[in-house]
Amino acid sequence: MKPDRKILQRIEQLRNELRRHDYLYYMEAKPEISDSQYDGMMRELQSFEIEFPELVTPDSPTQRVGGEPTKEFPTVQHIIPMLSLANAYTEEELLDFDKRVRNLLGDERYQYACELKFDGVSLSLHYESGILVRGVTRGDGTQGDDITNNVKTIRSIPLRLEMSASGAIPLSGTSNKQLLNCEVRGEVMMFKKDFDEMNEARMKAGEEKFINPRNTTAGTLKLQDSKIVAQRKLRFYAYYLRSNTGSFKSHFENMQMLRKVGFPVCEYAILCDGIDGVVEYWKKMESLRDTLSYEIDGVVVKVDSLAQQERLGAIAKSPRWAIASKFASRKGETQLRGITLQVGRIGTVTPVAELEPVFVGGSTVSRASLYNEDYIQELDIRVGDTVIVEKGGDVIPKVSGVVLEKRPKNSKRFVFPKKCPECKSPLVRLEEEANYYCENYECPMQIRGRIQHWAMRGAMDIEGLGEAVVDQLVDHGFVHNIADLYDLHSHKEKLIELERWGEKSVQNLLDGVEQSKQKPFHRVLYSIGIRHVGAGVAQVLTEHFNTIDEIAKANEDDLQSIYEIGPRIAESIVKFFSDKHHREIIERLKYSGLKLETENKKQTGPFFKLTFVLTGTLANYTRDQAKEIIEQHGGKVASSVSKNVSIVIVGEEAGSKLDKAKKLGIEIWDEERFKNETKK
Numbered sequence: 132m133k134p135d136r137k138i139l140q141r142i143e144q145l146r147n148e149l150r151r152h153d154y155l156y157y158m159e160a161k162p163e164i165s166d167s168q169y170d171g172m173m174r175e176l177q178s179f180e181i182e183f184p185e186l187v188t189p190d191s192p193t194q195r196v197g198g199e200p201t202k203e204f205p206t207v208q209h210i211i212p213m214l215s216l217a218n219a220y221t222e223e224e225l226l227d228f229d230k231r232v233r234n235l236l237g238d239e240r241y242q243y244a245c246e247l248k249f250d251g252v253s254l255s256l257h258y259e260s261g262i263l264v265r266g267v268t269r270g271d272g273t274q275g276d277d278i279t280n281n282v283k284t285i286r287s288i289p290l291r292l293e294m295s296a297s298g299a300i301p302l303s304g305t306s307n308k309q310l311l312n313c314e315v316r317g318e319v320m321m322f323k324k325d326f327d328e329m330n331e332a333r334m335k336a337g338e339e340k341f342i343n344p345r346n347t348t349a350g351t352l353k354l355q356d357s358k359i360v361a362q363r364k365l366r367f368y369a370y371y372l373r374s375n376t377g378s379f380k381s382h383f384e385n386m387q388m389l390r391k392v393g394f395p396v397c398e399y400a401i402l403c404d405g406i407d408g409v410v411e412y413w414k415k416m417e418s419l420r421d422t423l424s425y426e427i428d429g430v431v432v433k434v435d436s437l438a439q440q441e442r443l444g445a446i447a448k449s450p451r452w453a454i455a456s457k458f459a460s461r462k463g464e465t466q467l468r469g470i471t472l473q474v475g476r477i478g479t480v481t482p483v484a485e486l487e488p489v490f491v492g493g494s495t496v497s498r499a500s501l502y503n504e505d506y507i508q509e510l511d512i513r514v515g516d517t518v519i520v521e522k523g524g525d526v527i528p529k530v531s532g533v534v535l536e537k538r539p540k541n542s543k544r545f546v547f548p549k550k551c552p553e554c555k556s557p558l559v560r561l562e563e564e565a566n567y568y569c570e571n572y573e574c575p576m577q578i579r580g581r582i583q584h585w586a587m588r589g590a591m592d593i594e595g596l597g598e599a600v601v602d603q604l605v606d607h608g609f610v611h612n613i614a615d616l617y618d619l620h621s622h623k624e625k626l627i628e629l630e631r632w633g634e635k636s637v638q639n640l641l642d643g644v645e646q647s648k649q650k651p652f653h654r655v656l657y658s659i660g661i662r663h664v665g666a667g668v669a670q671v672l673t674e675h676f677n678t679i680d681e682i683a684k685a686n687e688d689d690l691q692s693i694y695e696i697g698p699r700i701a702e703s704i705v706k707f708f709s710d711k712h713h714r715e716i717i718e719r720l721k722y723s724g725l726k727l728e729t730e731n732k733k734q735t736g737p738f739f740k741l742t743f744v745l746t747g748t749l750a751n752y753t754r755d756q757a758k759e760i761i762e763q764h765g766g767k768v769a770s771s772v773s774k775n776v777s778i779v780i781v782g783e784e785a786g787s788k789l790d791k792a793k794k795l796g797i798e799i800w801d802e803e804r805f806k807n808e809t810k811k
């Protein structure tokens with residue numbers, strides 16, 4: 132059967148839409164549709180192409196989903212070798228590079244194009260008549276592997292160049308024609324967030340975690356099954372263009388051109404007139420390093436003019452016109468002296484690596500987190516091992532690996548202790564949790580942790596009550612729990628006698644404690660330190676309940692009917708308030724005058740005392756807008772239908788919530804009714 136005009140139009144429409152969404156996602160970072168909507172369109176297009184295989188084109192978005200496994204990757208010769216870059220580690224080495232360039236170019240003016248040095252895997256792409264025909268790895272620099280099938284799955288790599296990447300608008304003018312036959316080189320990477328999400332999913336599925344984004348990218352590109360590659364969220368950033376079909380003068384302009392035809396290029400690229408600007412750029416980018424979505428390990432500095440690049444040429448394996456100016460290493464090797472346990476304020480036990488001090492990424496590291504038992508077992512980290520210490524984006528150092536060749540002969544697997552190091556009570560590991568807990572509420576480490584949390588900035592923010600002071604007060608038996616802080620004034624004389632204390636500092640501390648009584652209810656609730664109740668959840672709770680007693684009385688269903696609260700939080704809140712200790716402390720806080728109820732609760736509005744549930748899609752409001760309107764009118768919004776719900780607002784394609792509401796005889800409004808009621 133031949134496809135009719137309508138089908139041809141639909142195929143074209145789907146292809147353009149899919150291209151547009153790739154563009155929005157990878158170039159603009161502004162996706163308009165969900166992954167499942169994207170997959171739906173892709174499936175529709177695939178089904179047409181299965182029915183009419185003669186319509187499949189090499190640049191159809193379906194080519195991105197991967198095909199039959201490849202047995203062996205053919206070897207391909209690079210037309211011009213893929214060189215590497217010489218490195219500069221210090222400012223001096225960067226200045227030396229500039230001196231060499233100046234000497235070689237004589238009196239000529241020159242500019243530097245500076246960009247980020249992406250920490251990924253390099254790749255060469257070949258386009259013929261604007262169509263991607265080949266993707267080749269660097270290999271040994273002169274020849275690499277043809278991994279075209281894998282490369283096509285990378286959605287930020289355009290499959291053809293003569294269209295703008297947004298899909299519908301053909302590029303005007305000559306720029307597109309100039310690029311019909313060209314080679315584009317760049318780096319394949321994985322965003323940190325995509326890497327973390329993938330590892331999380333792997334952990335849940337019981338699969339081994341990957342070590343870092345770079346290794347994972349390298350491993351993924353070599354996979355023989357391109358369908359798996361398609362699932363791995365690889366990205367590409369272009370940093371080099373070669374074409375015989377145009378007049379190209381500068382690297383910087385080349386990059387702008389590549390961006391126009393749909394390649395992601397370095398967003399932080401700049402042109403500098405002299406080396407001073409380059410040094411400044413290098414320092415600035417090092418300070419931004421941890422804020423980026425991907426890993427970089429330095430900046431690349433290139434003489435911008437292509438004519439000058441040619442004159443400067445190359446020596447051995449690297450060009451004379453470019454240098455990689457590296458950042459200080461954030462990895463180091465050192466010996467693991469021991470593993471100790473730290474107990475947090477809610478009893479979470481964290482293993483900590485005690486290290487032979489090592490200088491990493493600008494500071495000396497002697498302790499690093501080992502997260503939990505599983506982490507230690509997966510990496511098989513043993514006391515006495517030489518380990519790799521890494522400073523991640525979050526700046527908290529971690530042990531990321533073991534140098535097995537340096538392992539001492541008689542080393543033993545680490546066995547997680549069964550008792551709390553501080554109070555000796557048994558440690559408990561709950562099902563489905565990676566952590567051990569010390570369940571002794573009176574454990575001194577937990578006591579200190581809870582009081583530190585109460586006093587810290589963002590919580591009750593008590594001036595003069597830092598970590599060291601808390602330790603001192605707990606160790607001398609002045610405070611045992613947060614409520615004791617409000618009796619401290621009765622120990623004033625004894626406090627003054629403490630080491631490093633005087634009348635003035637004690638008074639400051641007592642004033643700070645007194646002032647904390649003015650903190651609003653939601654702050655107090657957060658500071659109490661209920662597991663899973665962060666500042667945001669505390670705020671939500673105080674919007675739904677007027678007093679702490681109401682929260683304490685709520686059961687899991689009541690709590691879960693609140694939009695933002697899921698089963699994990701609800702369970703934790705109920706558990707907290709079922710503990711006698713906790714209730715006693717709250718009574719004492721109340722007695723001391725802390726704010727444990729809301730001050731100006733919205734007690735008015737047409738929806739006062741009404742609880743709503745939203746279901747289906749509303750035509751004129753997003754869910755958040757509808758929720759806000761309800762709350763402005765004094766009502767509350769719950770996430771699930773129960774007998775506590777007063778009204779269910781129903782939009783298009785409402786599902787089981789509507790059925791349940793009907794069954795329970797709950798009042799049902801359509802969008803029109805909702806609009807009218809809020810106009811009143």
Ligand code: IVH
Nearest residue numbers: 214215216246247248249253318370431450
């Ligand atoms: S230009 C002849 N620009 O660094 C120069 N390379 O050590 C070709 N790299 O193999 C490279 N970011 O994989 C260039 N902005 C950038 C880069 C970059 C990362 C990698 C590339 C290359 C290695 C050289």
